[in-house]
Amino acid sequence: MKWKESHSWSALLFLAGTFLALAACLLGPDREFSPQENRSLEQRPVLSLEGVFSGIYMKDFEKYVSDQFPLRDFFVHAQAASQRWMGKQENNGVYFGKDGNLFQRFSGVERKEIESKAKAIASLAEHGSGAKVYLMLVPSAGAVLSEQLPPFVSFDAERQAVQDLANQTKETAVFVDPYAALEEHRQEEIYYRTDHHWTTLGAYYGWQELARRMQLSPQILENYIPKIVSDHFYGSLYSQSGYPFVEPDQIRLFHHREEKPITVSFSEGKKRRNTLYELENLEKKDQYTVFLGGNDSFLRVDTGSLAPRKLLILKDSFANCFVPFLTRDFKTIDLVDLRYYNEDISQRMKREGYTDILVLYSAKTFFEEKTPGKMAW
Amino acid sequence: MVFSSLLFLFLFLPTVFFFYFLSPKKWRNGILFLSSLIFYGWGEPVYIGIMLFSTFFDYGNGLLLEKWEKNPRKKRAVLLLSLVVNLGILGFFKYTGFFVQTINDLFSLTIRIHPLPLPLGISFYTFQTLSYTIDVYRGKVKAQHHLVNFGTYVAMFPQLVAGPIVRYADIAKEMTRRQETWVLFGQGVQQFLLGLGKKVLLANNVGLLWDTVKALPMDNMTVLSAWLGILAFTFQIYFDFSGYSDMAIGLGKMFGFHFMKNFDLPYTARSITEFWSRWHISLSTWFKEYVYIPLGGNKQGKWKQYRNIFIVWMLTGFWHGANWNFILWGLYYAFFLVLEKAFFRKKVERGPRWLGHGYTMLVVIVGWVLFEHEDLNRCLQFLGAMVGAKGTGLADSSGLYQLLNYGGILVFCGFCATSACTRLKERYFQEGSGVMQIFFLGLLALIFFFSTAYIVKDTYNPFLYFRF
Numbered sequence: 001m002k003w004k005e006s007h008s009w010s011a012l013l014f015l016a017g018t019f020l021a022l023a024a025c026l027l028g029p030d031r032e033f034s035p036q037e038n039r040s041l042e043q044r045p046v047l048s049l050e051g052v053f054s055g056i057y058m059k060d061f062e063k064y065v066s067d068q069f070p071l072r073d074f075f076v077h078a079q080a081a082s083q084r085w086m087g088k089q090e091n092n093g094v095y096f097g098k099d100g101n102l103f104q105r106f107s108g109v110e111r112k113e114i115e116s117k118a119k120a121i122a123s124l125a126e127h128g129s130g131a132k133v134y135l136m137l138v139p140s141a142g143a144v145l146s147e148q149l150p151p152f153v154s155f156d157a158e159r160q161a162v163q164d165l166a167n168q169t170k171e172t173a174v175f176v177d178p179y180a181a182l183e184e185h186r187q188e189e190i191y192y193r194t195d196h197h198w199t200t201l202g203a204y205y206g207w208q209e210l211a212r213r214m215q216l217s218p219q220i221l222e223n224y225i226p227k228i229v230s231d232h233f234y235g236s237l238y239s240q241s242g243y244p245f246v247e248p249d250q251i252r253l254f255h256h257r258e259e260k261p262i263t264v265s266f267s268e269g270k271k272r273r274n275t276l277y278e279l280e281n282l283e284k285k286d287q288y289t290v291f292l293g294g295n296d297s298f299l300r301v302d303t304g305s306l307a308p309r310k311l312l313i314l315k316d317s318f319a320n321c322f323v324p325f326l327t328r329d330f331k332t333i334d335l336v337d338l339r340y341y342n343e344d345i346s347q348r349m350k351r352e353g354y355t356d357i358l359v360l361y362s363a364k365t366f367f368e369e370k371t372p373g374k375m376a377w
Numbered sequence: 378m379v380f381s382s383l384l385f386l387f388l389f390l391p392t393v394f395f396f397y398f399l400s401p402k403k404w405r406n407g408i409l410f411l412s413s414l415i416f417y418g419w420g421e422p423v424y425i426g427i428m429l430f431s432t433f434f435d436y437g438n439g440l441l442l443e444k445w446e447k448n449p450r451k452k453r454a455v456l457l458l459s460l461v462v463n464l465g466i467l468g469f470f471k472y473t474g475f476f477v478q479t480i481n482d483l484f485s486l487t488i489r490i491h492p493l494p495l496p497l498g499i500s501f502y503t504f505q506t507l508s509y510t511i512d513v514y515r516g517k518v519k520a521q522h523h524l525v526n527f528g529t530y531v532a533m534f535p536q537l538v539a540g541p542i543v544r545y546a547d548i549a550k551e552m553t554r555r556q557e558t559w560v561l562f563g564q565g566v567q568q569f570l571l572g573l574g575k576k577v578l579l580a581n582n583v584g585l586l587w588d589t590v591k592a593l594p595m596d597n598m599t600v601l602s603a604w605l606g607i608l609a610f611t612f613q614i615y616f617d618f619s620g621y622s623d624m625a626i627g628l629g630k631m632f633g634f635h636f637m638k639n640f641d642l643p644y645t646a647r648s649i650t651e652f653w654s655r656w657h658i659s660l661s662t663w664f665k666e667y668v669y670i671p672l673g674g675n676k677q678g679k680w681k682q683y684r685n686i687f688i689v690w691m692l693t694g695f696w697h698g699a700n701w702n703f704i705l706w707g708l709y710y711a712f713f714l715v716l717e718k719a720f721f722r723k724k725v726e727r728g729p730r731w732l733g734h735g736y737t738m739l740v741v742i743v744g745w746v747l748f749e750h751e752d753l754n755r756c757l758q759f760l761g762a763m764v765g766a767k768g769t770g771l772a773d774s775s776g777l778y779q780l781l782n783y784g785g786i787l788v789f790c791g792f793c794a795t796s797a798c799t800r801l802k803e804r805y806f807q808e809g810s811g812v813m814q815i816f817f818l819g820l821l822a823l824i825f826f827f828s829t830a831y832i833v834k835d836t837y838n839p840f841l842y843f844r845f
Binding site: 075 | 394559560582814
C-alpha cells in the first residue's frame with residue numbers, strides 16, 4: 001500500500017463510506033412516517049416468487065431502501081442547498097425568492113381546461129336551487145409579490161387565466177377577485193414565506209372583498225384579536241424545495257372580540273368539537289392543519305348566529321383559515337372538499353336549500369386539479 | 378440495477394467486495410458471475426434467460442469452432458449460425474416494431490404487433506458475444522473452455538448494461554490471470570467517483586434544462602431557448618454516457634480488469650474524423666473490426682471506401698435506435714466523414730484551433746438535434762428556431778430565465794469537457810504534492826457526498842396534502 005499516493009486513500013475512504021452506509025442501512029430501525037414528506041414510508045416488502053418474476057418485488061425493495069436510507073432528510077437539504085449554490089433559481093417546482101421567501105410555481109393551464117371549469121361553475125349555478133354562486137380564486141403568492149421573484153419570472157399566465165375565467169362566468173356567478181386588495185397590502189405578511197398558503201391576515205383582506213360583494217356585516221381589523229400560536233412553522237414549500245436556510249413563519253389566529261360558541265361536526269357527522277381550530281396539530285410538522293384540523297371531505301359548522309343564511313363552500317385548503325371570518329353572517333356553513341367528496345353535489349344542494357354558494361380555491365389548485373370539475377356532476 | 382442508485386452503491390457493491398476479496402482467487406470469477414446475474418436479473422428477471430441463452434450458445438459455438446479448426450466449411454457454418462441467431466435475437470426484440478411500422482407506412486397497411494419491452498443491455502452483450510465468435514473463427518483468440526469464465530466475460534456487471542463493448546480478445550488474459558492491487562483499486566475508485574459525479578451532478582442537472590426546452594410549444598421557441606436546450610443536451614449525453622463508461626472502467630479496475638477508454642474528450646476534436654476516434658470508442662472500434670475491414674476498409678480504392686463508410690455509419694446510427702432519425706443521424710456523419718476524407722480534413726485539423734473546433738462542434742450539435750427528434754417534422758422546426766427562421770424572436774423572458782438558471786452550470790460543464798480539466802486532474806491532483814492530493818481526496822469525498830444527496834432527492838416525494 002503506497003500511503004503517499006491518493007489512490008490508496010481513495011480506496012480506503014470509499015470502502016469505509018460504503019460499508020458504513022451498509023451497516024447503517026441494515027442496523028438502523030425502519031421509520032413508518034416522514035413528517036417532512038407528509039407521507040408514510042415504504043416498509044420491507046414480502047418476498048414471493050411472483051413478486052420476483054414480475055419485478056415488482058425488486059421495485060418495492062428499491063423503494064424500501066431509498067425511503068429508509070439513513071439521514072434521508074439531511075441529504076435532501078444538501079441537494080437543495082447545492083442547487084442554490086450552483087446558481088439555480090428554483091428547485092423541485094419552488095422558486096428561491098428574495099429575502100428567503102419561497103414561491104410555488106404556476107405550471108400553466110390550457111384554454112380547454114378554463115372552459116371546462118367555467119362550464120362546471122355554470123352547472124353549479126343551475127343546480128343550486130336558487131342560491132347565488134360566488135367564485136373567488138386566491139392568487140398565488142408569486143402573482144402578488146412579484147418583486148420578490150427571481151428575474152424573468154412572471155405569473156402573468158395565472159392572471160390571464162383568472163381573467164379569462166371571470167369573463168366566461170359573467171352570467172352564472174359573481175366573480176370576486178381579491179387580487180387588488182392583496183396587492184394593496186403587499187408589504188404586510190399576507191403570504192407565508194415557507195408555505196404556499198395565505199396568512200390569516202391575507203385571508204382577512206380577501207374576506208373584506210368578499211364581504212363587500214356578498215353583503216356581509218362589515219368589520220374592521222381592530223375587531224379581531226390576533227393570537228400567535230406558532231413561531232416555528234416550516235411549511236409546505238420548505239418541504240417541497242428541501243431548502244433548509246429559511247426563517248420559519250408565524251401562525252396567527254384571529255379571534256373576534258364577540259366570538260360566539262360554535263359546533264363543528266366532521267368525519268361524516270361522527271365527531272364533534274366546539275372550535276374551528278385543532279390546536280393539537282401544532283405539534284405536527286404541517287402546522288397549517290391547525291385550521292379546521294386539515295382537509296375533510298365534509299364539515300358542518302353550526303355558528304350559533306341568528307342570521308338566516310346558509311352557506312355552502314366548495315373549497316381547497318385556502319378556505320381553512322378563511323372560514324372564521326364568515327361565522328357571524330350564516331346560520332350554518334357546510335364545507336365540501338371535492339378531492340375527497342364523492343356524493344353528487346346537486347343532491348346535497350337540493351336537500352339543504354343553501355342561500356349562498358361560495359367556490360373558494362387557490363387559483364393554482366382550481367386550474368391544475370381535475371376534481372373541481374366534480375361540480376358539474 | 379443502475380450504478381447511480383442507493384441499492385447498488387451501499388448494499389450491492391460492499392457485499393460483492395466482501396465476498397470477492399475474501400475468497401480465494403479461483404472462486405473470484407464465479408462470484409463475479411453470480412453477482413452479475415443478480416445485478417442483471419434484478420432489473421430483468423425474465424429476459425435474463427435471453428442473456429444466458431446467448432452466453433451458452435456462443436460458448437458452445439466457440440468450442441465447435443475450435444473443434445473444427447481445420448474444416449473451413451464447418452467453421453463458416455458455425456460462424457453464420459452465430460451471426461444469424463445473435464443478430465436475429467437483437468433484431469427481433471429491438472427492431473420488429475420499426476420494421477412493421479415501415480412496412481405499414483410503405484404499403485398503407487395496419488399490421489399490429491404487441492410491442493415487446495427491450496431486454497436490458499441486449500445491444501451490448503450481443504455485440505460482445507459476436508466479437509468472441511468472430512475472433513475465435515479468425516484464430517485471433519483461443520476458445521474459452523470454462524463456462525463460468527466465459528459467462529463472467531459476457532455478464533460482468535461493470536459493463537453489461539451500458540458498455541464499453543469489451544472485445545473478448547482484449548481481456549482474455551485477464552479473465553484467468555489478473556492482479557487486484559490497492560493502487561489499481563484506488564485508481565478505479567477515483568475514476569468511478571468522477572464518473573458518478575459526471576452522471577448525477579452534471580448530466581442529470583443539465584438534462585432538466587433540455588427537458589424544459591423540449592416541452593416548449595414551437596410557437597414559444599426563441600433562438601436563445603433552442604440553443605440553450607440543445608447545448609444542454611450536448612452536455613447531458615456526453616456526461617451521462619462518458620460518466621457511465623468511467624464508472625464501468627473504474628469498477629473493472631477495482632476487480633483487476635483493464636478496460637479500454639471509451640471517451641477521450643470528444644468535444645475537443647477538430648474534425649469529425651477526430652471526433653469519432655474520441656466518442657464511444659468501443660463501438661466504432663467494433664464496427665471497424667467486424668464490418669468496415671471485412672468490407673474492404675480503405676484497401677480497395679476511394680469509392681469503395683466511401684461506400685464502406687456509409688454502410689458502417691448507417692448501421693452505427695441504426696444501432697442507437699430503431700427509428701429513421703437515427704439512421705439519418707448516422708448517414709449525416711457519413712456524409713461529413715467522406716467530405717473530410719475527400720477534401721478538407723487535413724486543412725481543418727492543421728488550421729487554426731477555433732476553425733476546426735467550431736466546425737466540429739457545430740456539426741455535432743446539429744447532429745444531436747437530429748438524434749433527439751424522432752419526429753422529423755419537429756426536428757426541422759427546431760433547427761429553424763435555432764436560426765431564428767420561425768419568427769419567434771431572439772429571446773424571451775422564459776429563455777432569459779433559463780440562462781440565469783443554468784448559465785453557471787453550462788459554463789462549468791464546458792470546462793469539464795476540456796483538456797484543461799483533465800490536465801488539472803492528472804498533473805496537479807493525482808501526481809501533485811501531498812497538499813494537492815489531500816485537496817483532491819476532499820473533492821472526491823464531496824462528489825461522493827453530493828451524488829448520494831442527488832440520488833436520495835430523486836426518490837423524494839413530498840405531499841402537500843396528506844395521503845390517506
